[in-house]
Amino acid sequence: MTEHPAAASATDAAEAAGPAPASPQPPAAGTPAPRPAPDAERAPAAEWWRGAVIYQVYPRSFADGNGDGMGDLAGARTRLPHLRDLGVDAVWFSPFYASPQADAGYDVADYRAVDPVFGTLHDADALIREAHALGLRVIVDLVPNHSSVEHEWFRRALAEGPGSPLRERYHFRPGKGPKGELPPNDWESVFGGPxxxxxTDPDGTPGDWYLHLFAPEQPDFDWEHPAVAEEFLSVLRFWLDLGVDGFRVDVAHGLVKAPGLPDIGDSGKLRLLSGDVVPFFDQDGVHEVYRTWRALLDSYAGERIAVAEAWTPTVERTAGYVRPDELHQAFNFQYLETPWDGGALRAVAERSLAAMRTVGAPTTWVLSNHDVSRHTTRFAGPADTGLQTREPGDRALGLRRARAATLLMLALPGSAYLYQGEELGLPDVTGLPDEVRQDPSYFRSDGQDGLRDGCRVPIPWTREGSSYGFGTGGSWLPQPADWAGLSVEAQTGDPDSTLEMYRAALAARRAHPGLGAGDGVEWLDAPEGVVAFARPGLVCAANTGAAPVPFAAPGHVLLASGPLGPDAPGGGFLLPPDTTVWWSTATP
Incomplete structure (x- = not known):
């Protein structure tokens, strides 16, 4: 009997990727000047985004450069070599704009300024330059559905009272009832409540109502007003001129509301991915906005892109956002919400690939982000856990499944998104004290469960220190004591660690012609609970079932998420539960 390798050598993967470039010197101080895309700073790649692996940085929880307990751009800059060594193609930064931070920066007061919590515009410029020097592209979050109540437009609209032209840039409406005491319609906030x-009018009397599909501190723009469209084209140009490579478009499905803002019944409750059509999401008018944006992006050198955060009823509706004259990618939330079940995973993958193929766009794959429980935790319990969970579950089981799910995702054709810390196998922190929570949905008990803080805890870099290398001043959310063993330092060089598995997988993905871009998959017959497919020169198989499955090895093992079973009677071997393996069918 022979034991098959659990993973390719991380050293071999690093050597295959070539020598790492030297870190550049910090740029000279001063106000950053607008500049075109620095194409000379990165290797050219036609339509790089079709097979890119993009890493999400949640700035407040990534690295703290000034010791105040909050992550910032200066801290993120010091950790960029980790992302280069990991092997990703681009980095997406969640919002760092000027903001009161009512919703972790998704309430923007000034789209052209960096919040002092995160640094300065010079820090942003330095971050972009150094990322490019390391061969990393930079994507920034854009929040066009709503602003902060502290945005100058909204502040003036309130101060000037009814009749202010600035009120036309938001959704101000008179209330229902004899004295306007009832909301204008029955819509509910994503975070719960109306x-x-x-x-309150300037004279102190009750006034009109304003729409906010999220927190009250996040009033929705009225995209029917031309000034709103003009403003965001200007914002896009500002960051494109600073050198960013693209934008992640927050609530891309929400910009346009149905005319008249009609009631929807059933108390106006929000229903995502349910198949229901609602008047505040996924309206056809959004597509004209994105056609305008695409023309602007195409006018810049360097293949600048935009990816839609579009919660739509079906993947076919999502495909409408990535037609050739609209955005480049859209998040695949149908895949994100799929449980650890081979049949379900194959079905959603087939449907996703087919939908995107009709519009010539790449399919995207994602397992975790800042809005849902980490997949290490979601997969640690029953299949019906959902996108957020209060229970830690069986952590060892969750990690095995998460590693297997990652290799399955990275073998599928298209672009993959990673969330910071998943390469360390981090779980959600499910036992946070109530007094440290900051998620706005936590404070609206009739809305979401308010569990997003659990996936936002600052990540560990070292075995020791007040915050395991996150910074010198602790961390804004408390880290568990056992995270020292999950740190980058602890996992580096350990061939069985999750970090080294990610490094090996991304090195193999870069080197192997059967991984990455494209849309072709040959689905293979497999026992129940197993999803298997072939791509050029490669076969991937994942066992989501409860028992080992005999498998005839079609080639030599390239990578596996865990130890493979012994040889099976009659040839081949046993593929253990919760394990994914890649075989190379090319001649060694």
């Missing part, structure tokens, strides 16, 4: 808040 989607409307009543204003």
């Amino acid at each position: 989607a409307w808040t009543r204003t």
Whole structure:
């Protein structure tokens, strides 16, 4: 009997990727000047985004450069070599704009300024330059559905009262009832409670209501007003001129509302991915906005892109956002919400690939982000856990499944998104004290469960220190004591660690012609609970079932998420539960 390798050598993977470039010197101080895309700073790649692996940085939880307990751009800059060594192609930064931070920066007061919590515009410029020097592209979050109540437009609209032209740039409406005491319609906020808040007029009397599909501190723009469209084209140009390679478009499905803002019944409750059509999401008018944006992006050198965060009823509706004259990618939330079940995973993958093929766009794959429980935790319990969970579950089981799910995802054709810390196998922190929570949905008990803080805890870099290398001043959310063993330092060089598995997988993905871009998959017959497919020169098989499955090895093992079983009677071997393996069918 022979034991098959659990993973390719990380040293071999690193050597295959070539020598790492030297870190550049910090740029000279001063106000950053607008500049075109620095194409000379990165290797050219036609339509690089079709097979890219993009890493999400949640700035407040990535690295703290000034010791105040909050992550920032200076801290993120010091950790960029980790992302280069990991092997990703691009980095997406969640918002760092000027903001009161009512919703972790997704309430923007100034789209052209960096919040002092995160640094300065010079820090942003330095971050972009150094990322490019390391061969990494930079994508920034854009929040066009709503602003902060501290945005100059909204502040003036309130101060000037009814009749202010600035109120036309938001959704101000009179209330229902004899004295306007009831909301204008029955819509509910994503965070729970009414989607409307009543204003007080300058004379102190109750006034009109304004729409906020999220927190009351996040009033929705009215995209029917031309000034809104003009403003965001200007914002896009500002960051493109600074050198960013693209934008992640927050709530891309929400910009346009149905005319008249009609009631929807059933108390106006929000229903995502349910198949229901609602008047505040996924309206056809959004597509004209994105056609305008695509023309602007195409006018810049360097293949600048935009990816839609579009929660739509079906993957076919999602495909509408990535037609050739619209955005480049859209997040695949249908895949994200799929449980650890081979049949279900194959079905959603087939449907996703087919839908994107009709519009010539790449399919995207994602397992975790800043809005859902980490997949290490979601897969640690029953299949019906959902996108957020309060229970830690069986952590060892969750990690095995998460590693297997990652290799399955990275073998599928298209672009993959990773969330910071998943390469360390981090779980959600499910036992946070109530007094440290900051997720706005936590404070609206009739809305979401308020569990997003659990996936936002600052990540560990070292075995020791007040915050395991996150910074010198602790961390804004407490880290568990056992995270020292999950740190980058602890896992580096350990061939069985999750970090080295990710490094090996991304090195193999870069080197192997059967991984990455494209849309062709040959689905293979497999026992129940196993999903298997072939790509050029490669076969991937994942066992989501409860028992080992005999498998005839079609080639030599390239990578596996865990130890493979012994040889099976009659040839081949046993593929253990919760394990994924890649075979190379090419001649060694």
